[in-house]
Amino acid sequence: xxxxxxxxxxxxxxxxxxxxELASQGRKLADSMGGELAAVLMxxxxxxxxxxxxxxxxxxxxxxxxxxxxxYNSEFYAQAxxxxxxEKKPEILLISHSMQGKDLAPRTAAKLGVGHIxxxxxxxxxxxxxxxKRPMYAGKCYAQWSSTVSPQLASARPNVLETAxxxxxxxxxxxxxxxxxxxxxxxxxxxxxxxxxxVDLTEAEIIVSGGRGMGGTDYSLLEEMAGIFGPTATVxxxxxxxxxxxxxxxxxxxxxxxxxxPNLYVACGISGSIQHLAGMGxxxxxxxxxxxxxxxxxxxxxxxxxxxxxxxxxEFNKELKTLLAE
Amino acid sequence: MKSLVCLKQVPDTETQIKVNADGTGIVTxxxxxxxxxxxxxxxxxxxxLKEKFKEGEVVILTIGPDRATEAIRTALAMGADRGVHxxxxxxxxxxxxxxxxxxxxxxxxxxxxxxxxxxxxxxDDFAAxxxxxxxxxxxxxxxxxxxxxxxxxxxxxxxxxxxxxxxEIVEVSLPCxxxxxxxxxxxxxxxxxxxxxxxxxxxxxKTAADLGVSADPKLQSKNYTMxxxxxxxxxxxxxxxxxxxxxxxQALRNEAKIx
Ligand SMILES: Cc1cc2nc3c(=O)[nH]c(=O)nc-3n(C[C@H](O)[C@H](O)[C@H](O)COP(=O)(O)OP(=O)(O)OC[C@H]3O[C@@H](n4cnc5c(N)ncnc54)[C@H](O)[C@@H]3O)c2cc1C
Numbered sequence: 001x002x003x004x005x006x007x008x009x010x011x012x013x014x015x016x017x018x019x020x021e022l023a024s025q026g027r028k029l030a031d032s033m034g035g036e037l038a039a040v041l042m043x044x045x046x047x048x049x050x051x052x053x054x055x056x057x058x059x060x061x062x063x064x065x066x067x068x069x070x071x072y073n074s075e076f077y078a079q080a081x082x083x084x085x086x087e088k089k090p091e092i093l094l095i096s097h098s099m100q101g102k103d104l105a106p107r108t109a110a111k112l113g114v115g116h117i118x119x120x121x122x123x124x125x126x127x128x129x130x131x132x133k134r135p136m137y138a139g140k141c142y143a144q145w146s147s148t149v150s151p152q153l154a155s156a157r158p159n160v161l162e163t164a165x166x167x168x169x170x171x172x173x174x175x176x177x178x179x180x181x182x183x184x185x186x187x188x189x190x191x192x193x194x195x196x197x198x199v200d201l202t203e204a205e206i207i208v209s210g211g212r213g214m215g216g217t218d219y220s221l222l223e224e225m226a227g228i229f230g231p232t233a234t235v236x237x238x239x240x241x242x243x244x245x246x247x248x249x250x251x252x253x254x255x256x257x258x259x260x261x262p263n264l265y266v267a268c269g270i271s272g273s274i275q276h277l278a279g280m281g282x283x284x285x286x287x288x289x290x291x292x293x294x295x296x297x298x299x300x301x302x303x304x305x306x307x308x309x310x311x312x313x314x315e316f317n318k319e320l321k322t323l324l325a326e
Numbered sequence: 327m328k329s330l331v332c333l334k335q336v337p338d339t340e341t342q343i344k345v346n347a348d349g350t351g352i353v354t355x356x357x358x359x360x361x362x363x364x365x366x367x368x369x370x371x372x373x374x375l376k377e378k379f380k381e382g383e384v385v386i387l388t389i390g391p392d393r394a395t396e397a398i399r400t401a402l403a404m405g406a407d408r409g410v411h412x413x414x415x416x417x418x419x420x421x422x423x424x425x426x427x428x429x430x431x432x433x434x435x436x437x438x439x440x441x442x443x444x445x446x447x448x449x450d451d452f453a454a455x456x457x458x459x460x461x462x463x464x465x466x467x468x469x470x471x472x473x474x475x476x477x478x479x480x481x482x483x484x485x486x487x488x489x490x491x492x493x494e495i496v497e498v499s500l501p502c503x504x505x506x507x508x509x510x511x512x513x514x515x516x517x518x519x520x521x522x523x524x525x526x527x528x529x530x531x532k533t534a535a536d537l538g539v540s541a542d543p544k545l546q547s548k549n550y551t552m553x554x555x556x557x558x559x560x561x562x563x564x565x566x567x568x569x570x571x572x573x574x575x576q577a578l579r580n581e582a583k584i585x
Contacts, residue, residue: 011490072489074457074467097453099490102445103469106422106454110461115423115544118452135553136451140343141352144549148542185466186498189484193492200491229585242508249472249509250488255339255448256363256508264584275339281556285582287574293563302559303577305570315571323575324585 003035005090007081008053008061009100010041012193015049017203018096020056021161025123026094027057028164032125033091037168038062040084042069042077047172054170056163061170062088064177072100075185078107080177085112087175090151092130097155098202105155117145117154122161130154138255138278158203159261197231201253204234206264209253209280210246211238213269213290213309217246221313222268228320236260236280238270254279268309272297289313327382327480329372330438331406332429332459333365335390335397336449345550352550361397364444366513367506371474372442373405374511379480382439383407387432389425391418395529402524403516409529410436416534416541422450423544426458431537433463438501439480445470445505460503468498472509476500 004026008019023039030037039058041049046063053061062084068076081104085093095105097119109116120132121142130152131144147153201207206229208222219235226233237247239254253260255275265283270276272288272295280286281300288301289309298304305312337343337357344353361369372384384406388394391413398409410432417428433441441463443456460467472493473486482499488507516524534541560577562570578585 074469078461099470099488102453103457103467106452106457107461107467109454110423110426110458113423115421116452116454116458117545118422118454134451137337137341137343137352137449138339138451139553140341141345142551142553143547145545145547147545149544183464184499184502186468186485186496186502188494188496190495191489191492192494193489198491202490249507252508264578264582274342278339282553285578285584286556286559287578293561298561299558300556301561302582303574304559304561305565305574306561306563307565307567307570311567312571315567316575319571319575320585323579 003033003090004030004092004094005038005040005085005088007093007095007104008039008041008049009096009098010043010045010049013045015052016096016098018098018158019053020163021158022094022096022156023053023056023058024164024166025156025161027166029092029123029125029130033128036060038088038090040064040081042080047174050170050172054168055165057166057168058170059168061172062175063172064175066177066179068179068181069177071188071191073185073188074103074107075183076179077104078111079179081108082111083177084175085151091128093151093153095153095155097157101155105153109153112151112153114149114151114153115147117147120154120156123154138259139281140278157261199232199234201234201236201251201258201260204232204260204262206233207236207253207260207262208233208266208268209236209238209270210241210268211270212240212244214241214246219247221310221317225266225313225317225320228317228324238276267297267301268313270297271295272300327375327379327476328438329375329382329384330433330436330441331365331368331372331384331386331401332441332443332455333369333386333388333397333401334362334444334447335359335388335394336362336447339363339448345552349550350548359393359397361400362444362447364446364506367508367510368442368444369401369404369406370511370513371506375440375476385410385436387429388412389417389420389428398529399524400516402527403520404514405520408527410532411529412532412537414534420541421543421545422452422454423458424541426455426462428534428537428539429455429459430462431539432532440476440483440500441503443503443505445507456503456505463503466498466502467505468496468502469505470507471504472507474504
């Protein structure tokens with residue numbers, strides 16, 4: 001029996017940090033329900049991560065193996081996950097609201113005929129009812145959502161839930177699974193992942209963003225800052241910079257771009273429009289560099305520097321380098 | 327080429343959202359409504375497909391109250407051919423699975439080679455309806471697409487989609503459901519002649535009973551709250567760049583303890 005089940009996402013041969021976030025949360029929920037915590041991993045690579053998951057409180061790791069599960073595919077993965085839910089009958093299923101999770105969770109929910117409480121930033125239990133708190137209107141308000149049916153499926157925003165070690169003598173169980181291949185799906189022809197080790201915006205702990213004030217495609221000052229911060233930092237952009245063709249669409253932060261939750265967001269030459277704030281407003285600390293003292297970003301920034309970014313950022317980088325070298 | 331575009335009317339992105347007094351939802355007075363920005367990419371892509379194949383139809387499918395007719399008319403003014411408006415008090419606030427069930431039932435009464443959804447509606451932000459609709463119709467889904475190339479025989483498409491930290495190119499048989507996002511295209515504006523023509527284009531009204539769907543909710547919401555208001559912090563004005571940089575970097579370490 002497993003009362004709580006999590007789906008652990010594996011990307012480019014590594015288990016994602018979100019799996020540990022879900023395990024830590026799942027452990028708490030399972031403990032309050034007096035139950036067990038299971039994790040589902042897809043593909044033969046999964047087995048090696050069982051000890052990591054046990055460290056975060058997972059009792060049983062189910063590893064599903066089938067040729068169709070070797071690379072991610074919405075139909076086969078959703079079938080596999082729905083199969084595990086059918087077999088193990090968890091009361092709660094948690095998935096990450098990552099790009100893959102956004103593709104997988106709703107399809108799995110529809111297969112199971114249940115709802116999907118998406119993009120939660122906090123969970124609590126009301127008896128055995130899972131209550132997920134989630135931002136709506138791009139974070140302009142929050143609401144608590146719960147399911148009226150079982151199993152209760154929810155996804156969690158990456159980078160928000162805390163990880164807590166809670167070692168268990170976890171076990172691994174391999175599960176043979178053959179998907180129904182008569183259901184139409186797509187075929188992956190080409191998968192090009194950035195192998196530079198650059199972290200995705202939605203998972204970054206530090207984001208250095210540039211807007212119209214950058215004045216062109218040269219983002220080297222911001223790349224340099226992200227580089228000084230290290231591999232958990234990356235570069236983002238406002239829509240104005242993206243629409244000008246200076247940065248790719250995938251870099252856009254905001255209401256029609258990505259919602260980000262870094263520990264530190266450095267906004268350079270960004271005015272702070274309502275749509276931009278909607279995407280980055282829940283960053284823990286915001287630093288703004290803008291030459292206009294009236295720029296709206298300053299009403300939200302923890303630290304605002306009024307000045308020309310081309311003069312301030314190089315000094316900032318110098319300071320940072322010295323400090324972080326210590 | 328027949329495209330079905332699922333389109334939702336949502337508050338304008340400029341809207342300041344306020345929670346109502348008893349926390350059961352948001353204050354809707356004075357809200358200006360627009361087409362969900364992601365759905366504009368869908369309309370545009372469907373129009374381009376019709377133009378490319380020089381035949382076909384673009385049908386707009388919307389669930390929503392009476393005011394949602396305006397959003398359908400705007401899409402018709404962009405060039406879509408007709409609208410289907412599911413307007414039923416019981417469905418207006420439906421959760422994603424119930425919405426997907428209603429959309430699936432409406433789609434079953436229509437013909438299509440491809441279905442477009444926005445990858446997320448910017449009001450409730452679930453990012454779920456498209457994938458749920460695909461599953462209910464037993465169709466493949468390709469989410470977060472930035473490029474759609476339909477084969478000449480309209481039997482398949484090569485689609486580019488965003489994945490975390492990269493791109494995936496997939497081949498998919500039609501019909502399928504794709505979910506649109508920014509980068510797919512630049513939506514056109516409705517022209518004046520387009521607006522005049524749109525007035526005469528048909529919009530079919532449907533109720534839940536017409537579609538044979540029940541509105542049994544799978545999710546429920548409560549306790550709407552406002553996020554803690556972010557306060558302006560320290561602003562450094564009139565300092566030399568060097569000095570300002572030093573102060574803030576030190577503060578990030580000693581005060582915010584973030585680096
Ligand atoms: C439907 C819709 C959706 C949208 N979605 C998004 C979204 O997802 N994300 C988003 O970002 N926007 C979005 N927008 C656009 C948004 O309204 C703003 O237009 C955009 O955010 C402005 O970008 P910006 O701050 O870079 O540019 P601007 O507003 O032009 O600001 C540039 C800033 O740079 C400063 N500056 C200029 N030169 C320098 C310098 N040398 N040093 C320091 N500062 C300098 C200026 O003082 C100014 O404050 C959306 C708009 C709409 C209508």
